[in-house]
Amino acid sequence: MTDPVQQSTNEEIAGGQLLAAVRGGTRKVIAAQVFSQLVTLVTLGILQRWIPDVQFGLLWMVIPLVLLPRMCTSLGLSIVTVQREKLSDAQCSSLFALNLCLGLVAAAATVGLGYLFALIYKQPGLVQISQWLAGTSILASLGFLHQALLERKMQLGRLVAARVGGQTAGSMLAIAAVIFYPQWAQDWGVWILVWQQYAELAVINLAVWWLEPWKPRWPRWRTPLRDLLSFGGLYSASSLLFYLGQTLDKILIAWLFGFTKQGQAGLGIYSQSFQLVMKPVQLITVPITSVMLPALSRAQSDPQAYRKIALHFYRMIGVTLLPAGVGMFVVGHDVMAVLAPDWEAAGWFVTALAPAIMAQGFVNITGSVLAAAGKTKWLFVASLVICLFLLQGYLTGYWLGEEIGGITQPSHGALRGMAASYSLVMVVVVLIPYLSFSCALVGIRLRDLLVQVWYPGLASLIMGAAVWFLLASLPDSWSAWLRLVVVIPVGVGFYMLIAQADVKWLIGQFRRSADLRQL
Structure with missing residues (x-):
């Protein structure tokens, strides 16, 4: 019996339709990227007028402590999902479970690094910011495989729509917060930026789980994953x-x-x-x-x-x-x-x-x-x-x-x-x-x-x-x-x-x- 994930993937990008999918997907992704950059520039232009640059500095002290551990939980397994010619449903379920476990590890690493770098930077406030941002690694791990499956099937239009939708939602939340609560922006601007990250990831996850029909099953830990x-x-x-x-x-x-x-x-x-x-x-x-x-x-x-x-x-x-x-x-x-x-x-x-x-x-x-x-x-x-x-x-x-x-x-x-x-x-x-x-x-x-x-x-x-x-x-x-x-x-x-x-x-x-x- 043919695995449903493997079968649908092969049907999507098989034969002479590959380059047509590549060109069409590239057009959609570039258009989405243009819109994404416009959203970023507009958001930056508004937020920097309300949120002090010191608050941006605090965020950027913590961002590497979040992204560096998260890199180990996303790119490698996502690339494997896209690159392999054949991928079984059991392998997908195992990869999803592994991604989630690594997301928990990345979150724990961010919390630990927060304590360490708070001492190095002499900024005790980084501990709490790191603790809150650590949760974004867990949230991100829930959507990595679904995004990779959409990319594998060359359904790039759907994928970028989900990502742009998440970015726009997060930006709108941050902009609304600084406009309606300007005093918050002055005193607690970094927390507005933190919740912007959560809103973006939450919307992306909801979208890709809806767009990608595959759903994880209980993993079989003996599934061959060594090469992957x-x-x-x-x-x-x-x-x-x-x-x-x-x-x-x-x-x-x-x-x-x-x-x-x-x-x-x-x-x-x-x-x-x-x-x-x-x-x-x-x-x-x-x-x-x-x-x-x-x-x-x-x-x-x-x-x-x-x-x-x-x-x-x-x-x-x-x-x-x-x-x-x-x-x-x-x-x-x-x-x-x-x-x-x-x-x-x-x-x-x-x-x-x-x-x-x-x-x-x-x-x-x-x-x-x-x-x-x-x-x-x-x-x-x-x-x-x-x-x-x-x-x-x-x-x-x-x-x-x-x-x-x-x-x-x-x-x-x-x-x-x-x-x-x-x-x-x-x-x-x-x-x-x-x-x-x-x-x-x-x-x-x-x-x-x-x-x-x-x-x-x-x-x-x-x-x-x-x-x-x-x-x-x-x-x-x-x-x-x-x-x-x-x-x-x-x-x-x-x-x-x-x-x-x-x-x-x-x-x-x-x-x-x-x-x-x-x-």
């Missing part, structure tokens, strides 16, 4: 190291400056600046990686098709994120002046972090390229090396910022050095060696990859220079939003004119259907 856990464990460890590399700077800032109000404010500004810079990366790579893994996994037996599909996605990253990184570098100060006028230091942070956009997108999707080829062991090794390089860069940036800048305020000197070091390490030290190493492992020539992205990169640099000269020529009396209204359309139009062949290709990917040979 080995693959997922290495992938999860790699994801944990990549996340740690992007989080060590915030941990260092909290450790060095978090015991003061000024340090908490600096951490809040720095963290929100980093989140803004990563928005374009998330906007593009999240939908791409959600379809890359199943598509590349199906093409493993055909090396030529595998290379074509991978290069297709790399070109998509180059056409979109290279101009985004250059553009954010040029207009970042004005963007933050509009979004958060009280955060003057954030403009410099955004400018310093922006070049990393050009590297981070390629690094993100390369993880899916290696995972689809079963190279999770080498993915783990690469993530460890990159994490160590970033740690060295942060420490060097902190020291240079203090020595050269001569400024001891946490919102300047040391934090500026860390921001600049992140971009330098990602662009100069990591990007090309990591791509070269990964391409060699999966049989792709680095030269073929560079051919796909060199012209969009050149067009982006020319566009950036043109926008910079235009900004320099505008009157100083113009407000930041007025400058953006002028230069952003000019920059977009200039890039589309120079790189029109690549832009037409990109638009064509979302207009026509094709099979794998047309990539």
Whole structure:
């Protein structure tokens, strides 16, 4: 008898319908991502006017203590669920039970880390915040497998609808709280941000349990899971190291400056600046990686098709994120002046972090390229090396910022050095060696990859220079939003004119259907 989960999955994405599902799913996910980023920007713009930046700083002291343990309970097993060609109902039930157990472990770890880091940061209040946020790991574990099954079946439209619905619900709750109870926002703003997390996860879970018909049964603990856990464990460890590399700077800032109000404010500004810079990366790579893994996994037996599909996605990253990184570098100060006028230091942070956009997108999707080829062991090794390089860069940036800048305020000197070091390490030290190493492992020539992205990169640099000269020529009396209204359309139009062949290709990917040979 055919397992119901296995049967429905095969029917959804079998045969020549795969690429049609990939293209249709990508369109839906990108549209959802655009809406999601708009919700994020609007929410940030409203909340930062009501909630003091110190409250944001307290939240960001705890967020790594929540997400680092949770990484071990989500990505690995979810990726296994998506990547495997066949998955039985018994395996799904066992994975669900294991996810729930690991969610409990992650919650306990967050509570324990809260006590530890409250001592390190000299902030006793972190204990209670950690205890409350720990429950989100348990709540998240209840929906991980259902989300993975929707992704496995390429039902990406339903999945992103659930996620966007949850995000919107959480944002509306937080906005309503600060508007109707402004005194709460001033005194207890961090708790509004905490309940925002709960509302988002609760709505997502309700939605995916309704959209995905599979329901867990009592697990059979003798179900064979060794291969699944080995693959997922290495992938999860790699994801944990990549996340740690992007989080060590915030941990260092909290450790060095978090015991003061000024340090908490600096951490809040720095963290929100980093989140803004990563928005374009998330906007593009999240939908791409959600379809890359199943598509590349199906093409493993055909090396030529595998290379074509991978290069297709790399070109998509180059056409979109290279101009985004250059553009954010040029207009970042004005963007933050509009979004958060009280955060003057954030403009410099955004400018310093922006070049990393050009590297981070390629690094993100390369993880899916290696995972689809079963190279999770080498993915783990690469993530460890990159994490160590970033740690060295942060420490060097902190020291240079203090020595050269001569400024001891946490919102300047040391934090500026860390921001600049992140971009330098990602662009100069990591990007090309990591791509070269990964391409060699999966049989792709680095030269073929560079051919796909060199012209969009050149067009982006020319566009950036043109926008910079235009900004320099505008009157100083113009407000930041007025400058953006002028230069952003000019920059977009200039890039589309120079790189029109690549832009037409990109638009064509979302207009026509094709099979794998047309990539």
